[in-house]
Amino acid sequence: MPELTEKELDVINQVLTEEALHVKKFELLAELAEDASVKKQMEHIASKHQGHLNSIYSLLN
Secondary structure (H helix, E strand, O other), rough: OOOHHHHHHHHHHHHHHHHHHHHHHHHHHHHHHOOHHHHHHHHHHHHHHHHHHHHHHHHHH
């Protein structure tokens, strides 16, 4: 993997931070949901964002 610039690292860090925030938000929404279908959808969205995080981290290794 080529050396990344400081700006590229900053952008990657920002994306990782945002994805992690999305995971936390949708997990919280799932916990608060009273409707089972809404809860399931929020869990699904949280899982997708967790997948994004995992994909990005795997590219950095």
